[in-house]
Amino acid sequence: MSKNKTNINKWLLPLSWLYGFVVFIRKKLFDWNILKQVQYDVPVICVGNITVGGTGKTPHIEYLVRLLKTKYRVAVLSRGYRRKTKGFVLATPNTDFKKIGDEPFQIKNKFPDIIVAVDENRRHGIETLLAMDDRPEVILLDDAYQHRYVKPSFSVLLVNYNRPIYEDTLLPAGRLREPAHNLDRANVVIITKCPQDLKPIDMRIMTHDINTYPYQSLLFSTTEYGDLIAMFDRQNLFESVERPLEYIRNKKVLLVAGIASPDQLVEEIKKYTENVQLMNFPDHHDFSDKDIQDIEERFKEMGNDTITILTEKDAARLTDGNKMSERLKASMYYLPVKISFLSKEDERLFMKKIVRHVYKSTRDGEIYQEEGF
Structure with missing residues (x-):
């Protein structure tokens, strides 16, 4: 298995321990229901990570858009990182990237028929979308794994093959936003950016080391270039x-x-x-x-x-x-890039889980039946 060595700034570890304590307290406040989560009456699928950058969130969001957009009104909600605006902004085909951020701009231009919006307050963003006359039937939350004020109905956690979370440590010594065991909130964990020729023995090693829970599926994806x-x-x-x-x-x-x-x-x-x-x-x-x-x-x-x-x-x-x-x-x-799964079994399992989840969360079972799930 050939991948980059994970660099840890050991001299910053004391700051990482302090940061970890803050993260632990925040997690407990949600676990104890002191900080409140809100769940909505439409499927809200979160695609995120517990690492700072570089896991391929946008291509995985686009994969989900392609999977769902022909049967459902799909909305993508992002915070619009580094945009020049504040609050809720609904993208149009003519919206400048400075108003919504580069990744929402990219998604809107690729998929002009779907709803793309940005809001740093995810609750407000979802509630604004659901108040629309033509409200979405599925909402894809971009990079919201840490935004626990919204309780997603399904979570996809992405882990970069070249920087696996079990070799990393918390910020600022490493690049983890929260401890690796916090992957427990995910329904599916995907190892991204894998070599296309990754051997089965290497998959088994990573499966053992990442140590997912029995209720989770661990899948492997790779990057394809157009x-x-x-x-x-x-x-x-x-x-x-x-x-x-x-x-x-x-x-x-x-x-x-x-x-x-x-x-x-x-x-x-x-x-x-x-x-x-x-x-x-x-x-x-x-x-x-x-x-x-x-x-x-x-x-x-x-x-x-x-x-x-x-x-x-x-x-x-x-x-x-x-x-x-x-x-x-x-x-x-x-x-342009897009993702594909390393095996047909992984692809079918992912599609099955997403399609079945959306089917069970909506009154329209057409896509579920047509896909044979």
Whole structure:
């Protein structure tokens, strides 16, 4: 099993113990019903993690959207991380990413027919959605595993294969938001970003080490990359010319990545060319004029035949093309990703659990019957 070594800042462990005590007290306040949870009369499916960043929440949310949107009115509710607005904002096809955040912007543009909203107060967000005339039948909560004021009807917990929670420790020494045993609130635990050739023996080792509870399912997913999509040859970012990744074979690539864990993306690009230069920015980075100037300078250094590749999230933050030369814009593509499960058994089990849960929580059993569950 080949994965990155988990780095722990041991000199910060005393602060992690203090942080852990605060987390423990908060958990007990909810367990003792001193802090109140609210449950709603529609299926509320939470997709989250107990690690800071890098587990692939958005592609898993999109997987659920594809699974459910043909039969149900689906809403995605996010807090809209690093947006420039406050309170409840309902996305439209013309909403700027600065008003809702890059990931909700990405989801709305991919799935314009679903409801996408942001609200830092999840209770208020859900209640506002349910007060709509055309209220949603299923709500997908993005990154809400720690937001315990809402009691989801179903929880999916994501764990990065390259940084398993059983090797990690609490913030700030590690990257855990809460102790690993707090995975007990999840219905399904998914090990994400797995190598596509992960061996069964490695799966069994991780299954043993993560130590899920009997009522939970442990599944394994991987990242699949789509075709490169040109950013600036059409008005709509998500309706542009597509090129297979083979297009970059032996070409020079400038990879611009503002994501928590770019290593897997770099490995994918290097399957086609070794001539890759990475410009790595923090997760959800808001690109400044200076950043764009730096990208422009690196692009010029590499030569005008360079292909510039961005992640979907980064593309969402650079849609206007301001301060960029026409040559740089002509070189720019973004690389969409989606998830798939490592086995058909895992895929079918996940679909069965989600579809059955939604069926039992609504009056419409059509999707349940059609899928043969």
